[in-house]
Amino acid sequence: MIETKLECVILAAGSSERLGQEKALLSMGSETLICWMTKRISKRGISPIIVTKSEIFEEVCREAIDCKVVLNPDPSRGRTGSLQAGISALDNVSDVDFRLLVVPIDRPGFSDSTLDLLLASEVSCCPMQNGKGGHPLLLKPEDVQRVRSASEDTPLRDIVTPKKIEVEDLFLHLNVDMPIDIEKLEEMRF
Numbered sequence: 001m002i003e004t005k006l007e008c009v010i011l012a013a014g015s016s017e018r019l020g021q022e023k024a025l026l027s028m029g030s031e032t033l034i035c036w037m038t039k040r041i042s043k044r045g046i047s048p049i050i051v052t053k054s055e056i057f058e059e060v061c062r063e064a065i066d067c068k069v070v071l072n073p074d075p076s077r078g079r080t081g082s083l084q085a086g087i088s089a090l091d092n093v094s095d096v097d098f099r100l101l102v103v104p105i106d107r108p109g110f111s112d113s114t115l116d117l118l119l120a121s122e123v124s125c126c127p128m129q130n131g132k133g134g135h136p137l138l139l140k141p142e143d144v145q146r147v148r149s150a151s152e153d154t155p156l157r158d159i160v161t162p163k164k165i166e167v168e169d170l171f172l173h174l175n176v177d178m179p180i181d182i183e184k185l186e187e188m189r190f
Helices: 033-042 054-063 075-089 112-119 141-149 179-187
Strands: 005-012 049-052 068-071 098-104 125-129 137-139 163-166
Touching: 005 033, 005 075, 033 054, 033 098, 033 112, 049 054, 049 075, 054 068, 068 075, 075 098, 075 141, 098 141, 112 125, 137 141
Parallel strands: 005 049, 005 098, 049 068, 125 163
Antiparallel strands: 098 137, 125 137
16 A cells, blocks of 8 residues: 655634633643644644634644645635635645545644544544544545535534544543633643
């Protein structure tokens, strides 16, 4: 089997309306959530691309110094539209098949061991706990192509069907969406 290249897109263009503050810029100990997440991904030899919105573009650029940051000019397009903006920003995307790790910034509760398990897979997959799928999502090249050609407002779950891999991550289903979720975020230590 020929090993395919691995890329990563971190999605950080959400509205954060219910939370009342920008998710990517939340404090994660002595750094922001986006800084913490990019370090986790970069430790595995992957240079993530971050898709964000204009309101926090400059701050995200400062927090993720070694990452390419892409502006989603219309975050209302939804998660698939943001992912398509990230895929378009990858170098040589038209002539290279690659696997893609999709990391929503508001779903940081996966462990490093789960991340390594996903990165070793050659199929589209996501972690699962108690029968419920979680994040991040790893896409095989064929599924990356499906995302590219889908309508930007189509939910990812309608485009790809990942294999679910059972894991034991305590915070896998943490969705940083409400102020109470920040307390759970502060409890996370891997």
